[in-house]
Amino acid sequence: MKVFAMGTLSSMANKERYARFTKALYGVYSTMEDEMDKCCAEVPTSANDVDNNAEGIEKIANQNSPVVYFWSRHSEILRRSELLRKDILAVTKKDDLCDESSYSHATLEYMKAIREAGDQDRQNGTGRLLGHAYTRYLADLMGGSVLGTPTRLALRLEEGTPEQYSFSFPRDRKAYVETIYNDLNESGKIIQDDDALLEEIVEEARAAFRHNIEVYGEEPIVVDSARGIQNIISGYLFHTP
Numbered sequence: 001m002k003v004f005a006m007g008t009l010s011s012m013a014n015k016e017r018y019a020r021f022t023k024a025l026y027g028v029y030s031t032m033e034d035e036m037d038k039c040c041a042e043v044p045t046s047a048n049d050v051d052n053n054a055e056g057i058e059k060i061a062n063q064n065s066p067v068v069y070f071w072s073r074h075s076e077i078l079r080r081s082e083l084l085r086k087d088i089l090a091v092t093k094k095d096d097l098c099d100e101s102s103y104s105h106a107t108l109e110y111m112k113a114i115r116e117a118g119d120q121d122r123q124n125g126t127g128r129l130l131g132h133a134y135t136r137y138l139a140d141l142m143g144g145s146v147l148g149t150p151t152r153l154a155l156r157l158e159e160g161t162p163e164q165y166s167f168s169f170p171r172d173r174k175a176y177v178e179t180i181y182n183d184l185n186e187s188g189k190i191i192q193d194d195d196a197l198l199e200e201i202v203e204e205a206r207a208a209f210r211h212n213i214e215v216y217g218e219e220p221i222v223v224d225s226a227r228g229i230q231n232i233i234s235g236y237l238f239h240t241p
Helices: 002-010 017-040 047-052 054-063 068-078 079-092 105-124 128-142 142-156 173-189 195-216 222-239
Strands: none
Touching: 002 017, 002 195, 002 222, 017 079, 017 105, 017 128, 017 142, 017 195, 068 128, 068 173, 105 128, 105 195, 128 142, 128 173, 128 195, 142 195, 142 222
């Protein structure tokens, strides 16, 4: 948690640092969402479709996939990659997001792990991608939403930026988070008779945490986190009437 906190504060040291950090997150989210979309190929991904379309529900059940069960219900609200792309373009004109050679080593390793999990899920009906989804999206929902204003003020960003921390909840945040947890549990029940597969999901979540630590701590964070704190303080003072 210390690395996560200092890494986040470091991203507020200046716009260049913020752009690199946000690009790393874009690489992670775009890969994760692409892999889950592949798992849901030809299955309704709209929450409304799932709720109102009996055929869609049957397809999901037939897939016998915990990833399909979870992502088909929450993809529209949880998606972050396009918002991250907008946040990057808001501070830099360098649009090289499709060029993987421009990503850091830690980010590439994280993306590789996500792709391997997706391959396994599609081949064997496992749910390893849920470990990655849990690690990133629950962090966004539980605490990430409070980072929008400090980031905007610290870096003097335009109103409405960054967008990555904004969610359009179908109801209040607390109720939606409870729904996320319930659906993760329901996803696990699909493979509950196989303790080994359930442990794979847990281990994948542990691996995702390790990859996050590498990404958040890849650049020096002690001095930059101090600069980030200074920027937040001055940002609030600057915007105080």
